[in-house]
Amino acid sequence: MNSIKKSARSDRFLVNPFSLLTISGTIFLMLSCGEKKDTFQQKGGGGPVTVDVIIAKSEAVSDKVxxxxxxxxxEFAELRPEVSGLLTFLDVPEGKVVQKGTVIARINNADLIAQLDKIKIQLQLAETTEKRLKQLVAINGINQADYDLAANQVNTFKADMVYTQALIDKTIVRAPFTGVIGLRKVSAGSYVSPNSIIATMxxxxxxxxxxxxxxxxxxxxxxxxxxxxxxxxxxxxxxxxxxxxxxxxxxxxxxxxxxxxxxxxxxxxxxxxxxxxxxxxxxKSSIMIPTNSIIPEAQGKKAVVVKNGKAVFVTVVTGDRLADVVEVTSGLNVGDSVVVSGVLFARPDAPVKVRSVRNLKVGVK
CATH class of the missing domain: 2.40.30.170 (Efflux pump adaptor protein, beta barrel domain)
Structure with a gap:
């Protein structure tokens, strides 16, 4: 019994070999991650940004816009009908000169013409009655009110004729001016509306x-x-x-x-x-820089200049703009090294390396 208890107590101090492997692996991974992080940070915080610059100078620019x-x-017009209906006549000489007033299209107006003929017949009868009553009122054969009613009937029929004729005119499309007519958009027999374009002139x-x-x-x-x-x-x-x-x-x-x-x-x-x-x-003479050198901001515009090997952001005021360059009226001085390439990678007061000095070509028109 004593030997059994002793061996049991000694088992408490035994170390599981799988636990040792797990702890060792964890420590190794932590050390490895730490080394990679340090290496990435060193690469990311490398040397100065490489840029290209131009030397700001006063350019003689012809102010030609x-x-x-x-x-x-x-003159330009889209030929459209004023009313809806069926096209019964269409004459569109595509690409040819058409004189003002030429009939281009007609819409079915048979009902309006029949109504106009009816009004003409009624007008003839009303005029005959008015003439007869006019003779009678001259000899006091009828009351003046009866004659006035007949005269008013004549004027009413005349007004109806004018109104009906206006409706008929709306069914005819004419050339509004002398000009070249374009391509035909519809065909004869089509049903058209004021939204339909017959042709252009x-x-x-x-x-x-x-x-x-x-x-x-x-x-x-x-x-x-x-x-x-x-x-x-x-x-x-x-x-x-x-x-x-x-x-x-x-x-x-x-x-x-x-x-x-x-x-x-x-x-x-x-x-x-x-x-x-x-x-x-x-x-005039002005300082001109490429448009891609300007950094737009909410409160204004900025440009990057190189001073003592570092990037310096300056606020500029621009003036006239040409094809690829813009005038700087304030913020730059003659002789400043203005960054034209690598502007997006430059940071305030960060070191920069000038790769080349470019020549600015200002288009004088």
Missing amino acids: EVNGTIVAN QQLSNLRIDFTLPETYQKYITKGQNVDVLLDQNSKKLVTARVIATEPQVNQTTRNITVRAVLNSGDTSPGSFAKVYLKTNSN
């Missing part, structure tokens, strides 16, 4: 161009002024257009004004794209 425009017809003489300008250039636009227009991007040949009107109100969303000019020459079609060049006659 370039905007997009759209060619529009002198455009007047191709004296083509116009509509374009928008920032409100800051409104002072440079006057009625009768000539602007240069590029119709063909391949030929690079400029034509002139004369400004005829400007929208009196500035668009509250885009802060632009709409301008309309008449082309003096040029072979183009309505809806075509065009470039408009506006001369402001004011050459």
Whole structure:
């Protein structure tokens, strides 16, 4: 019995070999994770960011505004019927010149014509009665009230004729002006409504161009002024257009004004794209930087300059904008090293490494 109890007490101090393996494995994993974390942190906090810069300098820029425009017809109309009905006549000479007033389409108006004929017969009878009563009232053969009633009946029938004729006119579609008619959209025998487009008409003489300008250039636009227009991007040949009107109100969303000019020459079609060049006659020298160097923020705009090997964020005020560059009116000085590549990776007061100094090309038009 004593030997059995002793051996039982000694079993309490035996160590399970599987427990030792588990503890050793846990310690090994903890050490391994700690080493990997330290290694990642060292890699992530590496050397300075590599950037490309330009040296800010005063550039001579011709203040010539370039905007997009759209060619529009002198007159344009969508030919639609005023009433619903069946097309009984349709004459759409596609692509040809149609004179003003030419009948393009007719809608079934047989009921209105029959009603007009009925009113004409009633009017003839009313006029005959009115003439007879007029002779009788002259010799006091009838009361004046009876004659007035007959005269009023004549006027009523005349008014009905005018009204019915107006309804008949609404069933006829005519060319509103002399111009080129487009493609036919419906066929004879179709049921049409005021929402149906029969065809379109455009007047191709004296083509116009509509374009928008920032409100800051409104002072440079006057009625009768000539602007240069590029119709063909391949030929690079400029034509002139004369400004005829400007929208009196500035668009509250885009802060632009709409301008309309008449082309003096040029072979183009309505809806075509065009470039408009506006001369402001004011050459100036400004600091120009690429547009991708500007960092927009809620309170303004910033740019990154390199000073003493570190990135410094400065607040800038921009002015006119050209194709790929923007004018900086405040915030930069001549000689500053402005970051143009790697802007997104730069951090305030963080070290940077300048890889190259680029040359800025400002397009002078």
